Amino acid sequence: MTTMNGNQPPAIRVRGAYKTYDGRSYVLRGLNMTVSQGTIYGLLGPSGCGKSTLLNAIVGLVGLEAGEISTSMETKSDLGFMPQQMALYERMNTFETLSYYGNIAGMSDEEIKKRSDYLIKFLEIPTAVKDNISLSGGQRRRLSLAAALINNPPVIVLDEPTVGVDPLLRQSIWSYLIHLTEKENKTVVITTHYIEETSQAHKIGLMRSGVLISEDTPKNLLSQNNSRSLEETFMRLSHLQECDKLHDEKTDEVIRHNTYEKPSKPAFTEKSKSFKSKRFKAEIMKNFLFVKRDFIVILFTVLVPITTILCAHFAEHGEPSPYRLGVVNEEFPSGSNACERWQLPKNESCDFANLSCRFLKNLETKQIFPVELASKEQGLIMVRRAEIWGIIRFPRNYSEALERRTALQPINDNPDKDKIIDSSTVDVWLDESNVIIDYLLKLHLYDVILDTLADVYNKCGWPLRVVQLPIKMEPVYLSQRLDTFELDPRDSVLPVMIIVLMFTMPMLYGIAVFMEERLCGACARSIVAGVTPFEMMISHLVVQMIIHTLQMASASLMMYGFLGYDIRNIPITLTLVFTQGFPGIAFSFFLPLVVNSLIAVGIICTGFVFLCVTVSGAIWPVEGFHPLLRSLIWLNPMRYSSTATFHSSYKGWGLEEPTILYGFGSLLSWTVIFVIAIYLAIVLSKNRVFLGKNA
């Protein structure tokens, strides 16, 4: 046992600490603790008594309900902290981990190298493994200890550093800690479950039920309690505490009436919080390292937009063909085969004969193939079995009636007009369960009937416009890509798609990376080590922007370059597509700050993207939405930007158009809203949002 440096000023002083996680049961119940400078303080207690909570409160990871903690630490690099959770970045290796924490502490590369070599050798940490996941539990614990000691800080707080460490190395660690305190005036607070090893500490705090039941040198503890071992002392004191109800009752009274004083300041905050380029460099290097390690994932996030655009292009490539349509041809009751036996009229002859056959022939030009039916009822059964999309029935004398109908001038004078009209009308029953197929089939049937008649009129030398609908339509904007009058739904769907992708991909990547860091405790450890939220976020932002630029450039090249979609206003379109990443990235910072569960984040993200796509206008035009939904549409961060992208790319609109300004306005507003939300979450929680569920 070593002598206690009792005359030193306290390096850590805890007074009246109260802590509850759930607002009901208290983990710390008015705890007092004094750690003198240049000493080892061994904190002992049964599992769950609050040791880690106390250490986390000392280093500023956990906020107190009441009480005060004062320390001799001036800056965060004065503290070396090893959390119980270890909180190491799994994808770093040994050297990278030590270099990261060394850089945060402001060490030079040379100092880091020297110190790392020493600690690696002393703590027997393997260096040949490619990342920290490949280390065993004990090896990881030793690496975590090395990270806490890398900059040789004056105050060292270690939560169970010797668990899983063999007895020889355990003794070396204790000898090293004694050396640090006695020769270098360092202060060490250490928790352990191996009670006897704390006999080497200068002072032992015995903790039970949220209070220290005793705080003294090992020698005094043994003699005052007349025990042969510290284990025996602890059992004895615990028994005494059981009998001392008074203390508990007093504490309960304070808790019940909330009469404890609220802490005037957080446990330990760095006095200078200015931006440090060395720490920023450490964060940037860490994030780039992960990009390198996650190369396949990054590649995936770049490939997903390209492939989605490519798939959307080919998925909407053509009509859903061929269609199968049942035919009941009463004009040829012996079957439509009769059509083949029929001699189709010569090109020149003006003839209405066998029009149903000509109609069926023309159907094939629209990829609609007739399936001969004996009756309408047989067809209905086939429609219900999804074997055909519908039934078309030609009445008996269809051709003759249509000729007579054409010749009716004026129709009202003819006494047989109803019969003629009925016989010249084709009956159609359609499945109608698929709105797009139903719509296209109807359009084709109209077209085919008009084409068939137009053919006859052509041969008869009659004016074609008589059989056409009395309306003439021409497009104002023609797709440059297609250069035809035909409408292509992809021209309006893909601009929405690229916008959704540019919002979603940076958001998903950012959330995944940030959430992983936060949940493994590494984010909290970095904050305790001195990284400011600003440095952390800006370094993530730099990396995210680079990845987003790659995603945006490759997706735009694919869509506007390779597939040739219209991009009449190149600068505005590309700026809109690029800017769409801003709210996505901002959201990726915000969500992990306020949600602690990976499952919840996954569900929220997926739900959010589904919701935004549903109300983006890609599935159905916004003009057709329910008025209530339309009034809420501005809540979708992709709504105005996708419309603006469509108009700038397809029509060449620029900043003089309000639609384009709305697009940019909405993007910037959402970015600002998310940034304010991040700021509020950080400021209102006093940085605790970074610390995960501990806070």
Ligand SMILES: Nc1ncnc2c1ncn2[C@@H]1O[C@H](COP(=O)(O)OP(=O)(O)OP(=O)(O)O)[C@@H](O)[C@H]1O
């Ligand atoms: N983040 C948290 N949220 C809710 N409860 C918590 C949290 N952290 C700790 N607790 C609870 O606080 C109590 C004290 O936990 P703590 O980890 O401080 O104990 P400990 O003495 O360090 O235990 P051990 O020796 O097993 O590590 C436990 O009952 C635990 O369930």
